[in-house]
Amino acid sequence: MTDFAATKALFSLPEGMIYLDGNSLGPLPRAAGARVAQCMQDEWGEMLITAWNRAGWMDQPARLGDRIGRLIGAGPGQVVLGDTLSIKVYQALAAALDLRPDRKVVLSDTGNFPSDLYMAQGLLGSLDRGHSLRCVPPEEIEAALTEEVAVLMLTQVDYRTGRMHDMDVLTEKAHSVGALVIWDLAHSAGALPIDLGGAGADFAVGCTYKFLNSGPGGPAFIYVAPALADAARPALSGWLGHAEPFAFDPDYRPAPAIARMRVGTPPILQMAALDASLDIWDQVDMQALRARSIALSEAFIAGVEARCPQLQLASPRDPHRRGAQVSFRFDEGYAAMQALIAAGVVGDFRAPDIMRFGITPLYTDMDDIEQAVERLADVMDKRLWDNPKFRTRAGVT
Ligand SMILES: *Cc1c(COP(=O)(O)O)cnc(C)c1O
Numbered sequence: 001m002t003d004f005a006a007t008k009a010l011f012s013l014p015e016g017m018i019y020l021d022g023n024s025l026g027p028l029p030r031a032a033g034a035r036v037a038q039c040m041q042d043e044w045g046e047m048l049i050t051a052w053n054r055a056g057w058m059d060q061p062a063r064l065g066d067r068i069g070r071l072i073g074a075g076p077g078q079v080v081l082g083d084t085l086s087i088k089v090y091q092a093l094a095a096a097l098d099l100r101p102d103r104k105v106v107l108s109d110t111g112n113f114p115s116d117l118y119m120a121q122g123l124l125g126s127l128d129r130g131h132s133l134r135c136v137p138p139e140e141i142e143a144a145l146t147e148e149v150a151v152l153m154l155t156q157v158d159y160r161t162g163r164m165h166d167m168d169v170l171t172e173k174a175h176s177v178g179a180l181v182i183w184d185l186a187h188s189a190g191a192l193p194i195d196l197g198g199a200g201a202d203f204a205v206g207c208t209y210k211f212l213n214s215g216p217g218g219p220a221f222i223y224v225a226p227a228l229a230d231a232a233r234p235a236l237s238g239w240l241g242h243a244e245p246f247a248f249d250p251d252y253r254p255a256p257a258i259a260r261m262r263v264g265t266p267p268i269l270q271m272a273a274l275d276a277s278l279d280i281w282d283q284v285d286m287q288a289l290r291a292r293s294i295a296l297s298e299a300f301i302a303g304v305e306a307r308c309p310q311l312q313l314a315s316p317r318d319p320h321r322r323g324a325q326v327s328f329r330f331d332e333g334y335a336a337m338q339a340l341i342a343a344g345v346v347g348d349f350r351a352p353d354i355m356r357f358g359i360t361p362l363y364t365d366m367d368d369i370e371q372a373v374e375r376l377a378d379v380m381d382k383r384l385w386d387n388p389k390f391r392t393r394a395g396v397t
Pocket of ligand 1: 085086112113115184187207
């Protein structure tokens with residue numbers, strides 16, 4: 001069993017703040033500051049260029065990838081870190097389309113995160129081979145899986161509502177019509193147990209700065225199924241994905257397996273922060289995490305529905321059909337969230353009317369949930385949101 005009181009003590013959270021936004025930016029692990037400082041001073045400062053070998057910098061994207069692999073049902077050597085999630089989406093989609101050259105449709109859902117759709121639009125435009133991106137409502141995906149589909153590209157957990165696709169069912173259905181599947185785990189990795197190998201997923205991508213707490217700008221990860229890893233053509237053929245980067249061969253030859261999905265120089269300082277965060281994750285049992293996250297989410301929903309009749313649940317009511325976030329609709333959701341943040345409970349807002357709360361057992365306990373409900377009820381009862389200062393939209397919502 002995981003001791004969640006012990007994991008909570010490993011995070012640095014401002015006194016009095018209840019942080020329900022770890023689905024957007026995870027908090028600072030207490031050990032991360034010293035780890036990054038050590039990497040800067042002892043490695044960068046003292047070893048300089050030799051640290052690529054002596055401090056193991058060059059292998060860090062694979063080493064940390066293996067540790068993330070345990071959390072998502074991937075074996076050693078199947079996950080590598082680097083770049084941002086948008087870039088990893090592009091790489092996965094380019095490789096998948098290449099493996100289905102006779103098909104022209106990329107299928108996704110209308111709830112997908114815009115950057116994933118934008119990257120697909122950009123890639124299809126550059127390919128200029130008559131592909132189209134077809135987006136249907138999430139509940140119509142299964143019916144839309146036809147033999148025209150080259151690639152099914154989905155985000156497992158919807159960033160607005162927390163609605164979760166059934167990875168096993170949709171992967172199997174996609175394979176039955178000959179399509180490949182890319183799962184975006186942005187709101188799944190570190191939020192729930194995932195079994196990419198068991199589901200037979202072809203590609204998966206995700207970020208580390210949300211539930212995995214690597215800090216702003218932390219590198220993304222990519223998984224390629226072992227059966228495809230040596231066949232997948234890397235569209236972003238950077239030197240660190242080359243079979244022999246230090247041969248400085250003018251012609252590209254992909255490295256074996258997942259290493260070919262590396263592109264350029266990895267973010268070493270950011271990976272030092274991720275390394276500290278993964279020390280916490282190494283102790284976490286994902287089934288226990290899921291059970292705790294459901295218990296906390298159910299309590300939050302029950303409390304908010306009892307105390308805030310103005311808010312409407314936007315997430316699926318069945319906990320097994322949602323990820324680790326709970327969302328409510330409210331016309332003045334932006335102002336209400338600003339008022340709630342001013343009261344020390346941090347969630348976020350997604351247009352047009354969604355108030356979003358990440359429920360993360362690693363550092364959120366039942367007292368926090370009760371306090372959050374209390375303060376939200378106060379914001380609603382006293383109409384604290386009805387104040388011009390809470391209506392001015394900042395650049396980042
Ligand atoms: C957070 C998120 C992104 C962000 O991509 P970056 O390139 O890391 O900024 C992309 N896709 C999904 C589904 C996300 O939730």
